[in-house]
Amino acid sequence: MFKSLALPEYLATIDKEKCIRCKRCIQNCGWSVYSWGGDRVQIDTQKCVKCLRCYHYCPEEAIDILNNETRYKDNANWGFSHIRNIKRQAETGGMPLTGMGSDLPYTILFDHLLLDACQVTNPSIDPLREPMELRTYLGKKPAKIAIERDKNEKPSLKTKLGPQIKLDVPFIFSPMSFGSISLNAQKVLAYAAKENGIVMNTGEGGLHEDLFPYTDNIIVQVASGRFGVNPQYLNAGVAVEIKIGQGAKPGIGGHLPGEKIPLQVAKTRMIPVGSDALSPAPQHDIYSIEDLRQLIYALKEATGYKPISVKIATVHNVAAIVSGIVRAGADIVYLDGFRGGTGAAPNVIRDHMGIPIEYAVAAVDDRLRQEGIRNEASIIAAGGIRSCADAAKAIALGADAVGLGTTALITMGCTTCGKCYTGNCSWGITSQRPELTARLDPEVFGERLSNLIKAWSHELQEILGALGVNSVESLRGSRERLRGIGLDEQTLDILGVKPVGR
Amino acid sequence: MNHDYQKDIAGCGLAGLINKKKNPLSGSHIAKSMALMNDRGNGLGAGYAAYGIYPEFAELYAFHLMYDDHTSRMEVENHLKNNYHIEKTEEIPTRPVEGLGISPLLLRYFVCPLEDKVVGDMTEKEFVVNTVMKINSEMEGAYVFSSGKNMGAFKGVGNPKEIADFFLLEEYEGYIWTGHTRFPTNTPGWWGGAHPFTLLDWSIVHNGEISSYGINKRYLEMFGYKLTLLTDTEVVAYTLDLMIRKHGLDIPLACSALAPPFWKDIDKMPDAEKEVYTALRLAYGSAMLNGPFSLLFGHSGGLVGINDRIKLRPLVAAEHGDVTYMASEESAIREICPKPDKVWAPRAGDPVIVELEV
Numbered sequence A: 001m002f003k004s005l006a007l008p009e010y011l012a013t014i015d016k017e018k019c020i021r022c023k024r025c026i027q028n029c030g031w032s033v034y035s036w037g038g039d040r041v042q043i044d045t046q047k048c049v050k051c052l053r054c055y056h057y058c059p060e061e062a063i064d065i066l067n068n069e070t071r072y073k074d075n076a077n078w079g080f081s082h083i084r085n086i087k088r089q090a091e092t093g094g095m096p097l098t099g100m101g102s103d104l105p106y107t108i109l110f111d112h113l114l115l116d117a118c119q120v121t122n123p124s125i126d127p128l129r130e131p132m133e134l135r136t137y138l139g140k141k142p143a144k145i146a147i148e149r150d151k152n153e154k155p156s157l158k159t160k161l162g163p164q165i166k167l168d169v170p171f172i173f174s175p176m177s178f179g180s181i182s183l184n185a186q187k188v189l190a191y192a193a194k195e196n197g198i199v200m201n202t203g204e205g206g207l208h209e210d211l212f213p214y215t216d217n218i219i220v221q222v223a224s225g226r227f228g229v230n231p232q233y234l235n236a237g238v239a240v241e242i243k244i245g246q247g248a249k250p251g252i253g254g255h256l257p258g259e260k261i262p263l264q265v266a267k268t269r270m271i272p273v274g275s276d277a278l279s280p281a282p283q284h285d286i287y288s289i290e291d292l293r294q295l296i297y298a299l300k301e302a303t304g305y306k307p308i309s310v311k312i313a314t315v316h317n318v319a320a321i322v323s324g325i326v327r328a329g330a331d332i333v334y335l336d337g338f339r340g341g342t343g344a345a346p347n348v349i350r351d352h353m354g355i356p357i358e359y360a361v362a363a364v365d366d367r368l369r370q371e372g373i374r375n376e377a378s379i380i381a382a383g384g385i386r387s388c389a390d391a392a393k394a395i396a397l398g399a400d401a402v403g404l405g406t407t408a409l410i411t412m413g414c415t416t417c418g419k420c421y422t423g424n425c426s427w428g429i430t431s432q433r434p435e436l437t438a439r440l441d442p443e444v445f446g447e448r449l450s451n452l453i454k455a456w457s458h459e460l461q462e463i464l465g466a467l468g469v470n471s472v473e474s475l476r477g478s479r480e481r482l483r484g485i486g487l488d489e490q491t492l493d494i495l496g497v498k499p500v501g502r
Numbered sequence B: 001m002n003h004d005y006q007k008d009i010a011g012c013g014l015a016g017l018i019n020k021k022k023n024p025l026s027g028s029h030i031a032k033s034m035a036l037m038n039d040r041g042n043g044l045g046a047g048y049a050a051y052g053i054y055p056e057f058a059e060l061y062a063f064h065l066m067y068d069d070h071t072s073r074m075e076v077e078n079h080l081k082n083n084y085h086i087e088k089t090e091e092i093p094t095r096p097v098e099g100l101g102i103s104p105l106l107l108r109y110f111v112c113p114l115e116d117k118v119v120g121d122m123t124e125k126e127f128v129v130n131t132v133m134k135i136n137s138e139m140e141g142a143y144v145f146s147s148g149k150n151m152g153a154f155k156g157v158g159n160p161k162e163i164a165d166f167f168l169l170e171e172y173e174g175y176i177w178t179g180h181t182r183f184p185t186n187t188p189g190w191w192g193g194a195h196p197f198t199l200l201d202w203s204i205v206h207n208g209e210i211s212s213y214g215i216n217k218r219y220l221e222m223f224g225y226k227l228t229l230l231t232d233t234e235v236v237a238y239t240l241d242l243m244i245r246k247h248g249l250d251i252p253l254a255c256s257a258l259a260p261p262f263w264k265d266i267d268k269m270p271d272a273e274k275e276v277y278t279a280l281r282l283a284y285g286s287a288m289l290n291g292p293f294s295l296l297f298g299h300s301g302g303l304v305g306i307n308d309r310i311k312l313r314p315l316v317a318a319e320h321g322d323v324t325y326m327a328s329e330e331s332a333i334r335e336i337c338p339k340p341d342k343v344w345a346p347r348a349g350d351p352v353i354v355e356l357e358v
């Protein structure tokens, strides 16, 4: 073994005066940064990922995790991570992996959009005094409906409505599989989904029996690995999602290493313990749009016509692709933007492929309207929703609801350190090591996630009230209430919004 | 899809009356009622719609047109000649009114489409709508005030009294009347931009500022409507056209789609009704008019008044004998009907629907 020449990113430091040698940092760190040296804690800072678990759990506030000030010589072209990645690749011959969404400074359009508010000519509405409706239904909507009246003038519906998922608020949790995240993390999602009348999504890892009590709030996913898929599974939730792609890694499959496949994961995925769980890049029965249509209808038949969602990564041609997906019969299209998170993806893919969600939602909503089929499917915008403001802007651009993945994990302790693929998450979120996952109490953190959804719901109500509308469908696609700041004409045109001042 | 538009913003006052037995009423009543609410406008637009005023041409479409000049008149008349039988052409009678600016040319035509022009699946009504859209969007300097049968719109840049005097409103007799005065805050006065806004036999007068305009517009565009005036009223008219004429909803249901009941109330309804209103909200969520409004819409069968789901704009109704009155202010009703049998404030989102009985 040679010593790596890749510079450590962080310097874990312990104030020797303050330290009482309680060894909690040793216990808490999932990456074995700390070890006991007989009389003091030893630090292997090369392993530190700055997840900050130790920082929070040191009783004496003795720990500091500093950014390594030692950098390669300043070079505007050769950045720190370029040089560091080359060194790592030279040492290992592998693809550097990463977790979470891209952290590169591409333009974030959410930060260049401002919302409107009412003054004088139309009144704002006080959400504390007036009803403020956030309820959202996901699924196909009829373009028109037929209603008949009987001889007593009582109306009755003649049009048969397609199946709908009722959401109390327009947020859902993004698909995250058991395997990539821990069962406790899934339980946190399930608990909060139930509490708030929304849904979580199993991801591609099957449905663990502990989640059976929550199936009214669960979408089950069918991905290329087909893990855990059987008729009972397909019928367990409120809808089925076909995963075509993921924003952080469009066009590539998944690889859950055998170390992350203990008995429970293996049972749920219906694969042998310790075997690698490989999700092929494409679904091998979908090589074209007509194949997707067949799978959509096969799943509808298998589930007695539950809503079928199709999840894709937003790539250059997303509008045309979604038009095809809607025409193929999807009831919901889940758009996962470029900045969407992941448990594991090659750096090169995550940071350089796909397009951000803001453009994608705008382009898709426009295209579906031009083709007169916007009502045929609901649109979920996900991949980089960091706040209720982002959510409101995504809805104004045309989304029916937004998907929250990283946001949900942050409520569980995640600091977006990006090392999920190691399986060592000190917060017990993206790990299967029992001593780590036991830290994540589903109820305690379920409550926190629930709080977050409630907080964002209140914020969204405030936003609607300031906009002078009392129902979220009046914000959906209402781009007139957005203005772009510091955006060029073409970008404004793609977003369908005016610049500030107009 | 054009997003770089400047929406029209205005506050307003409105009034309407209907005699359900079709007994004719002179235009002086509505004019007097509107004159009382002069302060709700700023003199930049007022107008009236009247039903039953052309009994001798009741089966013909009455086109009220304004022209900026003779060139636009010639263009429109050529188009009409090629597509319609024209029973009668005349200038709309007017009298000079001090203080009123220069008026456009104002003409009316009593017409019916030539049979061989209405081909295929097209209905006569659609043919007329297309003509109106064509004139308004393609023929520079020409604008259709109204195009329904046995009805007409009279409007212009001025206050309600000036406009009523200008058009000799007192000389017309009709059984449904609506009136409007505007307070535009961002548009210069334009005769065509005054209310009522009409489409076939429908006329809309509207007070409000629809906060959901952005999505309402995009929703209508999906169904092929071209929104050129950028007013809320235009949105209301096209939405009603879509729901009633094209989708076959009845008037009460269309009103419920415009100002739907809250989910908390829908949840309490009996199952069949719950299903109806849920479907209505799912299908027409993007058509919901959100934000403050009260509006009256007149049509050949009656008059409807409605306001928004939380009543952010005023609407008062009253009855006296066979006549129902609706207005922004009770005083405007009492001005012409001092002792009504009944006066009430319609509840938020609850439409007042009056149908002609004969």
Ligand code: SF4
Binding pocket: A014, A018, A019, A020, A021, A022, A023, A024, A025, A026, A041, A057, A058, A059, A060, A061, A062, A063
């Ligand atoms: S947790 Fe803090 S006090 Fe305890 S051993 Fe580690 S650094 Fe020292």
Ligand code: SF4
Binding pocket: A051, A099, A100, A409, A413, A414, A415, A416, A417, A418, A419, A420, A421, A424, A425, A426, A427, A429, A430
């Ligand atoms: S889930 Fe854990 S490993 Fe992944 S980014 Fe968050 S803290 Fe780091």
